[in-house]
Amino acid sequence: MSKLRLSPPLIALLLAVALFFLGGLLAPGFVNLAQAINIIRLSAFLGIISAGQTLVIISGGEGIDLSIGAIVTLSAILVFRIVDGQNSMVLPALAVALLAGTAFGALNGLGVTALGVPPLVMTLGMAGVVQGSILVLTQGQLVGKTAPIMPKLISHPLILGVPGVVVIWGLVGLGMWLLLERTVYGKRLFAVGVNRTTSRLSGVRVPRTVLLTYALSGLLSALGGFMLLGFTQSVFLNLGERYLFPSVAAVVVGGTVLAGGKGSYWGTMSGALVLTLIGSLLTAVQLPEAARQIILGATLLVLLSAYGRQRSLRQ
Amino acid sequence: MNVSLSARNIVKHFGGVTALSDGNLDVSSGTVVALLGANGSGKSTLAKIITGVLEPDGGGIELDGRPVRFTSPQAAMQQGIAAVYQELSLIPDMTVTENIWLGHEPLRWGVRVNRRVLLQRTEALLDLFRGAFQPTLEPDAPVASLPPDEKQIVEILKAISREPRLMILDEATASLDSRQVQRLFELMTTWKQQGMALVFVSHRMDEIFRVADQAVVLRNGATAGALPMADASERKLVSLMVGVEARSPATVVGAETVQRRAETSARIRLATRDLAADRLHEVNFTVHDGELVGLGGLRGQGQEELLLALFGAIPFHGKIILDDEPVHFAHPRDAMERGVAYVPGERAAQGLLLIRSILENLQLPSWARYGAILDMREARSDAQRISDDLSLVMASLDAPVESLSGGNAQKVVLGKWLLREPTLLLLNDPTKGVDVGTKAEFYQKLTELRNDGAAILFYSSDDDELLGLCDRVLVMQDGHIRAELQGDDLTRANLVAASMGAPQENQAQPNHAQSDVQEAA
Structure with a gap:
């Protein structure tokens, strides 16, 4: 067994690098530092939004969080409204948004554990509830304003030309690695994802772990919404929705197993890079939207079947 | 026709x-x-x-x-x-x-x-x-x-x-x-x-x-x-x-590893009073410190339910008295924290995380000991100590458990509890599908634990194990304890007769379990 085994996260990372240089061949001027930083910046939004999805999918039991898009939107709209152009309101607004995201996530977790609702159904229903709450909250009028400090901290270059969101993404990555690999929660999360009977008979309180996971997913989605607002600086009712499918795709491309119990966040980070690169590349060669969708979907299928082959070869 | x-x-x-x-x-x-x-x-x-x-x-x-x-x-x-x-x-x-x-x-x-x-x-x-x-x-x-x-x-x-x-x-x-x-x-x-x-x-x-x-x-x-x-x-x-040729029990286990203790210390580790659950009816018995008690009978007579109830894994009625104190475990975690351990019968489905590493399997019940940010070095050295102790044959602690042979995988299931030094060990047919060599090591380990003072309740579908290893055997049928066999009464014929609900050759002395419970309460 060599040290550098071709694991799915590594495949995804290598693919991202390859795609970047392929971009240089297809579209002159694609390969340069500014472009690289821009790609990473774009990936950071998807990457942060996919962090919660990674946890939920690792937790197994057909775990998936389809309310991520709605919570991203809710968070952005809450911050937009509360901040209303004042720098001093940024932190309180962030706190409210994170709290709201955590609360809706915890409700998902309660439905899945206490009521036994399948995660797909529970989180899809919750997406509807959150969207409805947004309408009630805003009465259809999206009033508010971002604070000047937000784009400065998030999308503009912060340190040595690196945008704040990339720094934050790095911190999220470090935090997720610690959470998954160096905390009791992380060890229990993988255990619960692999086998709930074994976990329970080894003293793990399975429902508690699962509930915490969905709550964390809500929290991280809300953080993603805050970041996204700092980038777009405006809100609309389906702001987060277009990140829902890519959030699942990024996790899976990064080698996290949909059945649960196996995966990593650095895989998801690589997955976010791959997806963003494919998107940018197809835009750069000026393919129509329909063709982009087809190529994106086909790439996912090829990657996933390759991972599947790898597993069956091993056995 | x-x-x-x-x-x-x-x-x-x-x-x-x-x-x-x-x-x-x-x-x-x-x-x-x-x-x-x-x-x-x-x-x-x-x-x-x-x-x-x-x-x-x-x-x-x-x-x-x-x-x-x-x-x-x-x-x-x-x-x-x-x-x-x-x-x-x-x-x-x-x-x-x-x-x-x-x-x-x-x-x-x-x-x-x-x-x-x-x-x-x-x-x-x-x-x-x-x-x-x-x-x-x-x-x-x-x-x-x-x-x-x-x-x-x-x-x-x-x-x-x-x-x-x-x-x-x-x-x-x-x-x-x-x-x-x-x-x-x-x-x-x-x-x-x-x-x-x-x-x-x-x-x-x-x-x-x-x-x-x-x-x-x-x-x-x-x-x-x-x-x-x-x-x-x-x-x-x-x-x-x-049959007539009844093998001598000691040959099964290896005579030097097992010395049946003549007397058990007086302290009662576990007692039950009218313990009942699904397929388990009003069971009364005791286990002492340093005693290895067998559970016998044909398969599916309530042995598993009894062990699961003691471990807090299924709902039950009646009383469980652990170390002179009534307990009512609602979750295996509660039982675990009181020094109870359970080795399940289906190791792949209930005892192991097959695709995860040996390290993670061994430490699953114990991670909380290693701090808010886990001290992996210590966790690893503890796991290494247990796997050396059990002479686990493995590529490394990071290898997935599914790469192990049946016997070594079962050692991992036992090992994760040994890390916690349990005072009451519950075993559900642990040597099923395990090779002969590993079985012998297993018996030796159980004997050591018993000699160190642990109370062990051991269900086995193999009568040889019950005869060769246990100080006392409770025979179950239809969710009841039909007989309690020890000393000269612990014979193959009596085991079989009791498991079929037939009277034994020389009837065992009346059940002491009830009076033990009285003392404990």
Whole structure:
């Protein structure tokens, strides 16, 4: 067994690098530092939004969080409204948004554990509830304003030309690695994802772990919404929705197993890079939207079947 | 409908294990043959070969004097052979009627008969047991809504709906109440008079004497005897099941590793009072410090439920007294924190995280000890110590558990609890499918733990282990403790007799468990 085994996260990372240089061949001027930083910046939004999805999918039991898009939107709209152009309101607004995201996530977790609702159904229903709450909250009028400090901290270059969101993404990555690999929660999360009977008979309180996971997913989605607002600086009712499918795709491309119990966040980070690169590349060669969708979907299928082959070869 | 079946010299291997080496059974119209044997004697295997579920590796079956070879249960059914199993073959989401007629829906002119006719036929079948079940058992009732006894009745009706010439009932009475058993026996007598041949597998000695005409006794995969019930006594059947050559228990384990402790220290680690759960009825017993107590009996007699209740993994009634203090564990975690450990029976499904590393499997119950940010170095060195201690054969601590052999995987299951130094260790048939060498290491480890003062409750389906390893054995049947054997009473014959509900050769002294509980309370 060599040290550098071709694991799915590594495949995804290598693919991202390859795609970047392929971009240089297809579209002159694609390969340069500014472009690289821009790609990473774009990936950071998807990457942060996919962090919660990674946890939920690792937790197994057909775990998936389809309310991520709605919570991203809710968070952005809450911050937009509360901040209303004042720098001093940024932190309180962030706190409210994170709290709201955590609360809706915890409700998902309660439905899945206490009521036994399948995660797909529970989180899809919750997406509807959150969207409805947004309408009630805003009465259809999206009033508010971002604070000047937000784009400065998030999308503009912060340190040595690196945008704040990339720094934050790095911190999220470090935090997720610690959470998954160096905390009791992380060890229990993988255990619960692999086998709930074994976990329970080894003293793990399975429902508690699962509930915490969905709550964390809500929290991280809300953080993603805050970041996204700092980038777009405006809100609309389906702001987060277009990140829902890519959030699942990024996790899976990064080698996290949909059945649960196996995966990593650095895989998801690589997955976010791959997806963003494919998107940018197809835009750069000026393919129509329909063709982009087809190529994106086909790439996912090829990657996933390759991972599947790898597993069956091993056995 | 005359029928005669004769199975001769049947051989069946599973991998390297010989389940049957010389199975013989004869049955013909108008007789009920009881098939008896201890755990692992091959009675289920023989029954499954006759019904076409398994194909024999050797020997032959003759039906009505002609050799036959069944390649599937369907093939056996076409010859009029049907079976009723204890593990139910019903589909929960379908109705009683749909289940009974599944696969042989009555046809008229090549199309299914209409619903009304089908319901009438189902009613007619239900009439056989009328009065012995609740009115909620109707042709349209979904099977999932039925209690276990009524499911068993449906299972019997499903077999009889095929109008078999030969019917095998494998532990079919286990979940029936006495009235239902009585009705079944009346029906069996009727069917017998109509010319059916019946094979009856039961773990209840009294039932065998009530209903059987002949007995076939299996021992270690071979037919040890066949005799008419008129000539049989409980003593005779038990001695056929046990055999005369009874190996000395010590040879099984390795004499130097096991010294049975003459006396146990007085302190009671565990006592129960009227402990009851699903399939477990008012169980009273005690386990002392430094005592290795065996749980015996045939499989599925409540041993697993008893261990799970003690570990807080299933709901229960009654009292559990641990270290002189009543406890009521609602979750395995509560039990774990009080020094209780449980090694489950199905290690892949209940004991291991197959795709995760050995390290993570060993540390799963114990991570919380290593701080908010886990001290991996310490966790790893602790895991290394335990795996050295158990002489675990592995590539590294980071290798997935699925890469280990069965014996080494089972060591991981034990090892994760040894890391916590349990004071009460519950084991559910831990050596099943484990190689001989590892078994010996396992016995040695258990003996060490016992000598260090741990209380151990050890269920085994292998009588040799109970005889060779345990200080005292509680024999269970139908969720009750039927006997408590120790000292000179702990013999193979007594184990087998108690597991079948028959009296022992020299009756053990009255059960001390009750008085021990009084002291503990």
